[in-house]
Each structure stands twice: as C-alpha cells, then as structure tokens.
Amino acid sequence: MLAPKYLPLVAKQVWRHRTRTALTLSGVAVAMFLFCAVQAMQNAVAAATTARSKETTLIVYRENRFCPFASRLPEHYQQRISEIPGVRSVVPMKIVVNNCRASLDVITFRGVPSDKLTMPGGKGEKFRFSAGSMQEFTKRGDAAIIGGALAKRRGFRVGETFDAAGVTVTVAGIIDSDEAQDQNVAYVHLEFLQRSGGLDQVGIVTQFDVKVDDPTRLREVAGAIDAAFEHDQEPTATRPETEFVARAAKDIIELVGFSRVLGLGCLAAVLALVGTAIVLSVQDRIKEHAILQTLGYGRGLIARLIVMEGLLLGIAGGGLGTLIAVAAIEWRGLSMSVEGLSMNVTASPSLVIVGLAGSAVLGIVAGLVPAWQASRRQIAACFRAV
C-alpha cells in the first residue's frame, strides 16, 4: 500500500490535469451508471423470482390461464381452500391492470375483501402508512391504498382521484410494505372492483393468495389445493409466488438476463477508459517519473503512485456514476410489470457497494500495466529521449 503522505501528490496529479480528468471521470461515470442500472434490474428480477427457503405464499390461479383478464375463479372456493390442512389464510383477489403486457408503468388494482385487509392477521397488518390510514380506506367505497413505488412514479397524493383501466378510485393511503408486490399496486375493496367490471363479475375473483403454516410443505399444500378442484368446472393451478412471478415475467427475465452482457460491457468500458487515461498520462510523464526516480523514489513507489491514480479515477468516476444511478432509481421509482405482477427496481446498499468496489478494482487493474512499464524504465535514457 501507499503511505498516506503520498496521497496529496496523487490527488494533485489528478486534480490539476483538469481536462483529462474530467473527460475520464465523465466516461467512467456514464459506464458505471449504466452498469448500476442494469445491476438494479437484475436484482429486482432476482428478488421477485428467486425461490426463497422461507417462502410461505401460494398463488392459486385458473388452470391454463396466464393473464388476469382470463383467470376467473368463483370467490366461494375460499371456504374450501381454507379447510385444506396446512393452509393458514386465504385471500381472494381480483386483479385489474391497465396494461397486460410487459411495461414499466402499469397500474394494478387488487380487489381484496375489506375484512381481509383490515382485520388482525390480515394483509393490512404489514402495511406501514406513509400517508393516509386504514380508517380512510374503510370509510369510502372507492378508496384505494397504493404502494409507495406507484405513488412515487405517478405522483399520487392522499385524497386524489385517478382513473385507470376504467376504474376510478380515490387515494386513501400510501404504504410501504416488505412484500415486493405491494409496492406497486393499488388495493381496493373487492366488491367495488367486481362491480366496476360489470354484473357478471360479481362473485368472481382472479386468484387466491394462500399462506401456509410451514414453508417446507409449500408444494404439498399446492398439490392438495389443485387436487381438490381437479374435477370442478374451474380447475386451479397453484404455484409458489416467486415461481408464479418468474413464469409470468419470463420475457422480462430473458431480456434482463441478456442485459448482463451489457453490464459486463460497461465494466469493460470503465477498464478501457481508466486504462487509456493512465497510459496516456504515464506516456506524458515519462520524464517526470524519471525526475522522481532521480530524487530517490524507488520503482515500487512509482508503480504504486500510478496504481493509486487509477484507483482514484476509478472510485471518483464510478462513485459519481453509482450516485447518479441511485438518485435516478430512487427518484423515478422504476418498476417492471407484466400481467399485473411487478419487479421493483430499487437502489440497495449492496448496489452501491458493488458499484464502488467494482470501479475501485477496475481502477487498480487499469493502472497495473502502465505502472509496471513506468517502473521498468531506464532513468538516464528517459532524460535523453525528451
């Protein structure tokens, strides 16, 4: 490592070559910004679709149906599902979306029986209201509790009325929740949503959200549910929630999977940018390094000074890019939705760490070769060459 007393020297080299540094930093920042954006999307997909060992949620859907418009199940299945051993709770839910395809700006209504939201142990128990309240919600028939991500994206406020997919609701509360899906939906009264779809919709729901007691028995319970309705008019297909999201979002997942290559490309760009900057600056300063060596600076020290310069450029540029990415993600509240399911793009602390550490490592790597070359030069020959 480099002794701290040499750090100002490196910093001055970087700071006082303004133009070169500014160009390098902006290039690195852009590349790191893209990398972080791609990484955040990857994380969003992973968080929504990777099976968790503690998973306890099952989604019961109409067999062979994949879009909320097409999945129609009788609401009264609720009773029979709740009697199946291992089931802790059942929430019938009607889903209405304004856009069934993959999109970055979908509004998803979830109609849930009022008592299932408000009663102890119900869905609403996990809500943390940042505005409005559950009381507001119970007061109005057209009330909606909306997720924080959705509120941020559309700029919704409590008391505001909005219309989507032919449904007009009034915002009664804005919530934060540990469940990814809650972030991006509007919870409304089930009856209200059923009515707004026409009389034939009464008594019909899209799906049931089932909680099981024991995560290890998740599939077993799913099998039992499907077996119970096998010979009914509306047979069911029950899957763990993450699997359900993964299936619905297959296209997005493929796309995002491909973006991994983009992410790697961004890293390569950072390496190339810092590498070029260092190589050029070292070329420019052959004589300067010969002077330092004449003053008694050893080869190792020269090499470390140069590597430190790469590290500094990497961290500064990468830090800037990461910061911009985090700010953009936080500000925009991006989420990718398909078929009413959403994957929220968030800027996690780990993203910041990956961004910073990645650019630091790349900065160091970029400095290694020029550092080695510079430290190998014959001092006397350097003075003659210029």
Added chain:
Amino acid sequence: MTQAPINGQAEGGLEPIIRCRGLTRTYIKGDNTITPLAELDLDVARGEFIALMGPSGSGKTTLLNLVAGIDKPTSGSLRVGGVELADVSPSRLAAFRSEYIGYVFQLYNLVPVLTAYENVELPLLLHRLSGRERHQRVATALQLVGLADRHDHFPRQLSGGQEQRVAIARAIVTDPRIIVADEPTGDLDKESAAAVMALLEQLTAEMGKTIVMVTHDPKSAAHASRVLHLEKGRLVVQDERFATLAGA
C-alpha cells in the same frame, strides 16, 4: 589496477567521496558499441567543487549520471560515499540517491503541476519527517535560494533563473553530501547564471557540499576548485595546477 588517481589529493587521508577506477560505460546501439566513458580513474575529495568541461558527446552527462546513481557502470569500480554503486540493487540505489545526491539539471526539470513549494517537498516525502519538520525544511531551502515569497508559484509562473533556483532548493533540501549539476547555467541569462553560480559556491563554502558540475562556460568553471576536461570519454590534462598524469 590501483593506478594512481589523476589527482593526489586524497592520498593517505580520508577515502575520497567519489572514487572511480577503470570506470567504463558502453551502450550497444544496433551493431555499434558506443563508449562514452572509458577506463576512467578519478578521485573527488569531500567539499571539492569540480567543473567538468569538454566537447559535446565527450561523456560528461554519462559520468554525472553514474555518480548520481541513475545509471550503472558497464565495468570498473565506482564508490560514492563509501558505497560501491556497481553492484547494488535498484532499491538500494534509489535509497542511495535519496540520501547522498542532489541533482540539478540544465532544464530545471521541475514537475509542472506542482508549485515551487511542492516541488521542493518531493524528495523530503521519502524521509521520516513530520509534516511540520518537512514544512520547515522546505521553507528554509526556499529561503536560502531567495524564493521565500514564491511558495505557491507554479513553474510556468517563474523565470528560468527562478526555476533553476527552485531546482537547487529541491536538490539541497534533503541535505545531500553531493550535488551534481549538468550545465546548470546553460539555459540562463548572465545575471541569473551569476546568481546560480554564487549559490553553488555558497553551498561548498558554507555547507561543505561536494559539487560536480558540467559546464561549457569558462566563467562558471572559474568558480570551481578544480576543472577537469573530458574528451572522448577520457580525462585530459589541461589544468597544470592539479593534474599530474594524463590517461592514455
């Protein structure tokens, strides 16, 4: 091999601070072998002020570089301050330079993005000193060369003479025993040259520094205690006062 050196000053006394025996440096360029320095014998005593003269290409810079430890002999022996430079490792050589040598170049060779103060501070960073001690030493060195009011000036904001004085401050700030100077007045006007020469003379007279200076200017050479002439890599006798023997 222990031929008598070209001057007899060091005989019997302390070991000379610079001692060359059969010092040779050759470069291989394609099929040619260039020998800028051939079988040189030379002793320099502590506190001497040597002026090294000779036509261009005669090996003056080569000799300075060897003495300063930024180049290595091809053969022969070179002892500086008791260290045999022919066979030390690169890192020991760097430490040697830091401790023993202050190098003054013809074209100053200040680091352009650093201020006068920061340039002078450079060699001190290698020493175990507190920030305050460093500051004191830099200030003293700049004071000595008459640039106490130019700490924050960048090289481009200084005249040639001032740049060279910053370079001298940088060369002496670590208190090295030997100053080597390669045509230090070669690029300066008369007055600046005179100021630089006065400064160098002061360094030997008051601080006992040993100076080896290359120069083309007889006026500058007149400040030296001894003048040596190189021709084709060999010393030739021109100054009868000191020389007793001519090589080849």
